Amino acid sequence: MQPRNMSMSGVVDLAAVKAAGEAKQKAEQARAEAARQGGGAPAAGAQRLVFDVDEAGFEAEVLQRSAEVPVVIDFWADWCEPCKQLGPLLERLAAEYAGRFVLAKIDVEANQLLFQQFGVQSIPAVFAVVAGQALPLFQGAAPEAQIRQVLDQLVQVSEERFGIVGAPVEPGAADEAAAAPAAPAGPHDSALGLAHDALDAGDLGGAVRAYKNVLSDDPGNAEAKLGLAQAELLQRVQDMDPQQVRKAAAEGPADVRAQIAAADLDLVGGHVEDAFGRLLGVIKRTAGEDRDAARVRLLELFEVIGADDPRVGAARTALSRALF
Template sequence: MTQSSGPRPRLDVRGAVDLSALARPSTPPGAPGSVPVAGSYVVDVDEAGFPALVQSSTAYPVVVLLWASWSEASTALAAELSSLADEDGGRWLLARIDAEANPQVAAAFQAQSVPTVVAVLAGQPLPLFQGSYPREQIRAVLDQVLAAAEANGLTGRVATTHEGDEPEPEAEPALPPLHQAAYDAIERDDLDGARQAYEQAMRENPRDAMARAGLAQVGLLDRTRTADLHAARAAAAAAPADVQAQLLVADLDVLGGKVEDAFARLLDVLRATTGPDRELVRVRLVDLFEVIGGDDPRVQAARRSMAAALY
């Protein structure tokens, strides 16, 4: 998958895809078991490869299929989406994720059942549908995803995984050595190694914005790697004054794309706390601002609210 050497672009895709035309899900025939062999524009992703998958969505749309081996609908939908990905010739990438083998990723997408299909555009998740639908309805939804991607400049092409007549994509500029080391560490699920590489980059250049954002993202992944979304929400609801419980739910919300919910939760806690607890919440807000990006309007609005609450 393509990796970007610059800051992750931000965009707002809310309302970009109209799902009203989807009829009641059908249950196509199929045999439970493994999904079909990957096609030219299909990858199988686990938790270790998830950060790279998100990064690739800054070049082209990624359509994520969360599936399970026992689900007939999953295997049938995997075959349909693979065929559509081939039909579109690299305009988007199909990423298949075994929800049972990778529960943290499933929690990040807040998947309640399988199959679940989510688009990722420039790092932001866009829920599409759950269950199985006729090919023509899926085609219509994918066309809207592609239109939203094009409107936001995500017009890259996926490099085919098979040999063919298509030209090789242009090589992207190499990452700085420490950034590449951090990226490679994340790929192998070595978050400590990634953190050390980014910290060294910050020591060498305190103004390295990419390293600062990378540190924030690694921290978010580390804090949520063993968290269970439903248990975390239940704990936070049962103990509204438990600052750590509220912080964890906010982290999971950011990971799942519910950025405004996360900020609203932490701002409410900030207003209700004093002393060390308030400072803890302030630091976490600043950290999550780095994850999302300072040019994001949701960050700008939350930053103003934080300043009003503090001063």
């Protein structure tokens, strides 16, 4: 989640930060006014939780609004099947978070300029804009637990760094967003069984293909995501010479590829915290493609261990600090 300033490349937008502080006071006043009105007319500045955005309205709907509330952006297209899984989930979470962030939906087919400006490579892709700064959150249909962790981090950083506490929502907005249908998750027991059998038999290529087949139909299937992450990890290390990999990593601390390969070996060997720490070190020391490669591999290793493991939670917090 490395910030990218939308108006001045690489420079913190101090005006936006100042505006965020002023917006915090206005939001708190609006909340107090809404409480005094006891459910009457909406207070000034009340937010819609979910809305569509195009290029013409981007500055007002996203950039200016981001001084008052974190704006999460969902890049989607009608032909994108994973988008149809992720979109309703994000809408439901927007209702649940009740104004701590709002969700802007951007159809990439109709808004190619925004698609290019954000550097989106594939969809679904989810970004946030906070105080005028764009933050890449995640790409693809991530598990709900992982999305919640990312949103929690976003809200926390928005409050602590920029003083943004969100704003009141329009009456009925939360109910409307909550009514979005949950992402369907049909049974795939047979296909998952074949994938597990292939993994147990050491047919890593077959296991990878089988898990991907499940995920193509059910992108949110947590069991398939875990199996795929495990199979891909084993596939990466099966032809490695551990001695050579560790030697290259020891001799080349700046060699990002060597460090990533060593992290894979660390994890396979049961040294989970060493693997996470190695990649976090790379992320702190690098930028650009090198940093992104280490970040992506770290997220893949999180999938292998599972979101419920406390070591993953600690590493996610460290990752957030390193990127912000």
